[in-house]
Amino acid sequence: MDKMRLDKWLWAARFFKTRSLATQEIHAGRVLAGGQPAKPAREITVDDRIEVRRPGQPPLQVRVRALSLVRGPAAKAALLYEETPESVAAREQAAEMRRLAPEPARDFEEGRPTKRDRRQMDRWRGR
Template sequence: MDKIRLDKWLWAARFYKTRSLAVQEIGKGRVLVNDQPAKPAREVAPGDLIAIRKEDPALRVRVVAISGVRGPAPVARQLYEETPDSVAARERAAEMRRLAPEPALEIEAGRPTKRDRRLIDQMRGK
């Protein structure tokens, strides 16, 4: 077996939990094969470059092996290798998320209580 359907490979490589989810994501244009939009029945072979947009930086992997069965995660990980630029982009995005301030920290007291709301209304003259 030297080629397999794209949706079946994505399922076997554990990128999606079911083949139907893989088909939906491919249909939405979130999966590219060799930088071109693909259909679920598109055949992939070792050496093909697949871009998967599940997270903010797209995951770019190169097909290493073909499998038609879904196995354990360590076996599925051997079906592909992530490109170095994809790894670097994910690390940069993780660092940016780590350095970004948490918006909720600006709110010190949270929502006003019922008593606070009454005091605010009293000060406004309502």
């Protein structure tokens, strides 16, 4: 097998739980193949570069190492691709930034607003 559909490979490599989810993400423009937007039926080969964008996370850039028509266990799926060093560095930097970010709950000194407080806020906002 020399070539394979992009949506099938993303499903087999466990980037998405179903092929239909992979197809939706490809149509939404969140998956790039070779640096350009792709279609689900785009044929990929070994050594192709694929970028998967997820909300709230840095883009995941991988190089295709192998092709598989079946979805196997996670350990075998990880052998289908290799993450680029730039992607690993960006992911680690994002994790460090999240770790160093202040806890959002510390901004609340008195806890949750009461029902009365919420009604006052609604009046101030003109609702």
